Amino acid sequence: MEFGWTAVEQMHRERIRELLDDLLPPDWEQMSLHGPGSDEQTAFSKDFCAELASRNLLVPNWPRAHGGEDAEVWQQFILGEEMWAVGEPRGPQYMNINWVGPALMKYGTPEQLEKYLPPIREGQAVWCQGFSEPSAGSDLAALRTQAVPVDGGYRVSGSKIWTSYAGHADTCFLLARVPASHGGAQDKSGIVILLADMKSEGIQVKSIPALIGEGDIHEVFFDEVFVPEADRLGEEGQAWEIIMYALQHERVGVARYEFSRRILDRAVGKLKESGRWDDPSVQEKAGQALMLCEAARMLVYRIVDGKARDLPPDAYANVARWAIVLADNGVNDFLTENLPEGLLGEDPVQQAHHQRAIAAGVASGAAEIQLNLIARRWLELPSERTRT
Amino acid sequence: MNYGLTEDQQAVLSELERLIAGTAPDGHTEPEFAPYCEALDQELAQSGFLDIAREDGFGPLDAALVVECLARAPQIVEAAASALVGPALGLPVGLRPVALVEHDPLKPARFLPRAGVLLADLGDRVLQVTVDPDRVVPVDSLFAYPYGRLETLDGLETKDVADVATLRRRWRTALAAEAAGCMAGALALVVEHVKDRRAFGRPLGAFQAIQHRLAMAAETVESCKWLAFRAAWSDSEADAALAAAFAQKRIPQFAFDLHQFSGAMGLTLEFSLHLWTYRLRALSGELGGAAAQARQAALATWPEAAA
Ligand SMILES: Cc1cc2nc3c(=O)[nH]c(=O)nc-3n(C[C@H](O)[C@H](O)[C@H](O)COP(=O)(O)OP(=O)(O)OC[C@H]3O[C@@H](n4cnc5c(N)ncnc54)[C@H](O)[C@@H]3O)c2cc1C
Numbered sequence: 001m002e003f004g005w006t007a008v009e010q011m012h013r014e015r016i017r018e019l020l021d022d023l024l025p026p027d028w029e030q031m032s033l034h035g036p037g038s039d040e041q042t043a044f045s046k047d048f049c050a051e052l053a054s055r056n057l058l059v060p061n062w063p064r065a066h067g068g069e070d071a072e073v074w075q076q077f078i079l080g081e082e083m084w085a086v087g088e089p090r091g092p093q094y095m096n097i098n099w100v101g102p103a104l105m106k107y108g109t110p111e112q113l114e115k116y117l118p119p120i121r122e123g124q125a126v127w128c129q130g131f132s133e134p135s136a137g138s139d140l141a142a143l144r145t146q147a148v149p150v151d152g153g154y155r156v157s158g159s160k161i162w163t164s165y166a167g168h169a170d171t172c173f174l175l176a177r178v179p180a181s182h183g184g185a186q187d188k189s190g191i192v193i194l195l196a197d198m199k200s201e202g203i204q205v206k207s208i209p210a211l212i213g214e215g216d217i218h219e220v221f222f223d224e225v226f227v228p229e230a231d232r233l234g235e236e237g238q239a240w241e242i243i244m245y246a247l248q249h250e251r252v253g254v255a256r257y258e259f260s261r262r263i264l265d266r267a268v269g270k271l272k273e274s275g276r277w278d279d280p281s282v283q284e285k286a287g288q289a290l291m292l293c294e295a296a297r298m299l300v301y302r303i304v305d306g307k308a309r310d311l312p313p314d315a316y317a318n319v320a321r322w323a324i325v326l327a328d329n330g331v332n333d334f335l336t337e338n339l340p341e342g343l344l345g346e347d348p349v350q351q352a353h354h355q356r357a358i359a360a361g362v363a364s365g366a367a368e369i370q371l372n373l374i375a376r377r378w379l380e381l382p383s384e385r386t387r388t
Numbered sequence: 389m390n391y392g393l394t395e396d397q398q399a400v401l402s403e404l405e406r407l408i409a410g411t412a413p414d415g416h417t418e419p420e421f422a423p424y425c426e427a428l429d430q431e432l433a434q435s436g437f438l439d440i441a442r443e444d445g446f447g448p449l450d451a452a453l454v455v456e457c458l459a460r461a462p463q464i465v466e467a468a469a470s471a472l473v474g475p476a477l478g479l480p481v482g483l484r485p486v487a488l489v490e491h492d493p494l495k496p497a498r499f500l501p502r503a504g505v506l507l508a509d510l511g512d513r514v515l516q517v518t519v520d521p522d523r524v525v526p527v528d529s530l531f532a533y534p535y536g537r538l539e540t541l542d543g544l545e546t547k548d549v550a551d552v553a554t555l556r557r558r559w560r561t562a563l564a565a566e567a568a569g570c571m572a573g574a575l576a577l578v579v580e581h582v583k584d585r586r587a588f589g590r591p592l593g594a595f596q597a598i599q600h601r602l603a604m605a606a607e608t609v610e611s612c613k614w615l616a617f618r619a620a621w622s623d624s625e626a627d628a629a630l631a632a633a634f635a636q637k638r639i640p641q642f643a644f645d646l647h648q649f650s651g652a653m654g655l656t657l658e659f660s661l662h663l664w665t666y667r668l669r670a671l672s673g674e675l676g677g678a679a680a681q682a683r684q685a686a687l688a689t690w691p692e693a694a695a
Contacts, residue, residue, distance in 0.1 A: 001397060001449060002390055003618045009389075074389060268690045280683060287682030290689060291634045295611035298618060302610075305391040322607050374606055375599035379579050386594040 003301075012075055016057070016082045023051055024089060032087030033348035035213020035355065036094070042126060042168045042215065045091030049123025052090070059097050059121045066105055066113070067121045073308040081255040085262045087352060092127070092165035096120040099249035100127050100173060107234040107242050116171070116195065128169035130160040130196070130220060131243075137162075138369050140175075141188050141240075145222060147176035153228040154178075154194060156202075159221045166205045166218035172196040174227075175243070178236060191239040195231045202226075212355045247365075248313060256324050256360065257296035260331040263353045264289055267335055267342075276338065285334050292330035296323040315377035318370045325361045325370075332357035391614075397450060400437065401457050407431045408461045419657035421666075422532045424502060425463035429485070432458075438470040439481055448472060448558070452565040452620030456613060459569025460576075462663045464532060466499040468562035469507070472620070476558045477514065477549055479505060488559055490675065493517060493541060496527040498670065500536035507555060514549040517541060532666035557628045559675060560684075564616035564631035567671050571609045571635075571642060574664035578602070578646045581653075592649065601645045608638045626688035633681035639672040 005013070025031070031040050052058040061076035062068025080098075083090055090097070101120050104112060119125035136143040145158025156176050166172070174194045178184025196203070202225035208217045234242050268286055271277040299320035306316065332354055335342060342350030361367040375381045393401065411428040432438050441451040451471035458467045466485035474486050483504050489497040493508035493515055500506060501524050506517040523544065524536040538544070549555075579602060582593035592598055615631040643665040647654040654661050675681060 001393055001453075001617065001621070003621045005389065265690070268686075272690075272692075283683045283686040284679050285682075286690075287630070287633055287684070287686035288637065290685060291615075291630050291637070291682065294630055295607075295615060295634060298614035299607070299610060301389060302391050302614065305389060309390075309392060316610075319607050319610055322604070323611060326607075368600065371600040371603040372596070374603035375593075375596075378606055379593075379599075379602055380583075381579065381593040381599050381602065382583065382591050384594055384596055384599075386590050 009074055009078060013078050013082065016079055019052075019055070019057070020082065020086055020089070023048060024086065028087070028089070029349050032089075033352050035216050035352065036088045036091045037165045037168070037213060037215030039168070039215065041089075041091045042165070045089065045093050045126075046124055048089045048091075049093050051123075053121060053123045058090075058123050059101065061097070062101060062121070063105070066101070066117055073304060077255070077304045081258045084255045085258040087259070087349065092168065093120075093123060093125065094254070095129065095165075096125055096127050098254075099246045102249050103173075103242055103246040104233070106245060107238070109230070111230060112195065112233065119170070125171070126165055126169045128163050128166040128172050128198070128218075128220075130163055130166075130172045130174035132162045133159060134161050138366050140243075141191070143175055143177060143191070145174075145176040146179050147192050147194060147227070148179060149182050150226070153226055153230075154192070154232070156194065156196065156222045156225040156227055159219060161208075161217075161219050163205075163218045163220050164216050166198070166220050167207055167215055169198045172198055172220070173233075173246075175239065176222075185237070188240040189237045191243075192236050193233040193239045193242055194227045195233055196222075196225065196227050197231070200225045200227070212359050213352070216359075248317070255300065256356065257293045257300065257327045259353060259356065260327050261290075261293040261297070263335065263350060264293060264331050266349070267339055270339060282338055285338070289327075289330045289334040292323070292327040296320065296327035299323045315374055318373040319378060321365070321370045322367060322374065325367045328357040328360040393453075396445070397453055400440065400450065401453060403435070404437060404454060404457050407435065407437075408458070408463065411463060413462070419660075421530065421657065421662070422464055422534050424534050425465050428458075428461075428463045429465045429502075432465060432467065433482070433484070438467055438484065439475065441471060441475040442481070447620075448476075448561065448623055449617060449621040451475070452561060452617055455562060455565040456569040456572075456616065459566045459664075459667070460573040462573065462660050464534075464663065464667070466502065468566040469499075469559070472562040472565070473507065473555060473558045474505075476554050477507065477516075477551065479516075483518075487519070487536075488555075488674075494538050496529075496535045496537040498531075498533040498535060500524050500538070501526050501534045503536075506538070507549075509552060509555055509559075512552065514552055514555050516547045516549050518545040520544060530662075530666055531670035532663050533670055553625070556675065557623070557625055560628040560632035560681065561616065561619045561623075563671050563674055564612065564619060564628070564635045567635035567639065567668055568609065568613040568616045570664040570667045570671075571605075571612055574642075574646050574661060574668070575602070575605055575609055577661055577664070578649055581659075582649055585651075598649055602649070605642055605645055608642050612638065624688075626685055629681050629685035629688055632675065633678055633685050636672045636674075636678035636681055639668045639678075643668055 060069040060071035064070050133143050147154040147156050174196045177190050184190035202223040204221040206219045303316050437454050440446045441448050455468045469486035470484040485499045485503045487497040487500040487503035487506045489495050490509045503519045508515040527535040529535050585592050612635045615634050619627040619631040653659045
């Protein structure tokens, strides 16, 4: 057991930091204010990701057979940590690298790999994740969007909500249900995954004004949209397995605590400059916010360590998610209390952090769902439905 | 970065678990507030596990692993200060159990009735007092440690040690590692309890109100453990204060919830929960408590000069 970095890992981190210094424009802080899904950041992500690709730093985690480097798990993780810490200059594309690509590699047809992987590894693809619906959030399996089998494919009708990046996406990783009238099962096995071209006729995207970043959440309406059978990922009935595989990759991919930690470091610098740091109660609260960040870091590292050592996945991802929610909110509360001017136009980065933090307990699965899963899978407590 | 145990660490911990199992109290002993386990204490003294930090190829991390593992057991023995504080302050091998106290060497201290040595943090120096057990007045308390105090230092051998910072740093790490183990022991007991006990036609553990708080307790246990191990590994001021701050901050809610889910049973000595929670409650107040530790963590992480 040890908690240090190897010389190679340290060099890798240094290299990425230098690269970020080189590649990020002088007004990056202002640009990152609006979040990874904003017009500006999405456009910038295409230049930035192309630069990463040319240095083999976009998809190093992928297998060589698919254009990656078979990079060590920790190398990829360090890259993600550094990216997230500066406000994710890969924009929406982090998603492709972390889970869309890997899910395609595991379940896609040769034609699908040919079609979708090159734009991802060249840093030119924007995807969105069409899972949640107005009446299916936490209870994802309640989704109602219909995929009616027709000659050569499906006709999709229904609506998705909270879809990040939909305004710029080329392709939607879409979940829909084959209706019972067409032989679809009523449970999870009736769901299909369609890789829907966002330019298809019948798709309408509406941005939802919100407290969080621009371009973060949308409604997407599907009106009899045709999706060819060739764009179905996996078999009918296999969708849930694929979703679980994809989410497993999605949910540890984001080193949110690192952004919180950096913003906390900055905040302490500001408090020192203005003389407010001398207040012992400010020091105490900063120490408490720090301890939440570092706890989240240790738990996330435990998951990455499991991957690096090829251990079977366990419920630690849920334990870590809860710690991340506490860390993001703990730091955010400290900032809002002690540096309110940051939310009054003085600090775009603090505001960007605030907007991420307030969504931390909801996006990618509500915090309470994480607690349910910890209870069930980690503590092995009985299901809520148990009756004796 | 590697969270796995080395083969040596695995061997040490499995031998330790064997010693713990071999000295487990049988079900017929009268329940007590703080039954000191002489049998395990002797096994530990003979086995050399508490000196692991002094051995070639081992260090404070291995000592913290030993401390955490021991604290998970219901048996109460002095281990944390012997394994983590003593070696760093250059106490001779075998001079133990080690009792720790702040400010005033005559204050009640954990383990003093059994101690070989008392280390008192006097602010600018550490006073090392060789303890004569006949001179210790036992102090009754609800805390699950034997407490005692000295009435005077007259006639006792004392010595000044300059390095207060080392004492405090290792004390914090020791406290965090012991708290992590106590939390794990307590949580395991209560999780079993809520699986067995039924109310309203289902196990208590099927109620979401209980599940969520136990899930939060699980995060507390895991975070506390890894922060403590990292502190032992780095032996840094900031990591030690952070680990202790985390443990102390979380103890009140943790202890409240676990007693709550044990109902009236949790208030009896027969149900062994207090053997962990009343160690935790004692630990929560040491070194000035959570607020002092959090401040210390902040000051060590963001030293003045770096502003
Ligand atoms: C910034 C952001 C980006 C998002 N991006 C996407 C995206 O790109 N694609 C996509 O498909 N979705 C996306 N989502 C949606 C997200 O996955 C859902 O918001 C989330 O799964 C929760 O669903 P909901 O909002 O419908 O909340 P609901 O399911 O209505 O739940 C509301 C609250 O009720 C509580 N709750 C619900 N169920 C339980 C339960 N079983 N036990 C206890 N408490 C419970 C929780 O506190 C929960 O927060 C995004 C959300 C946010 C905030």
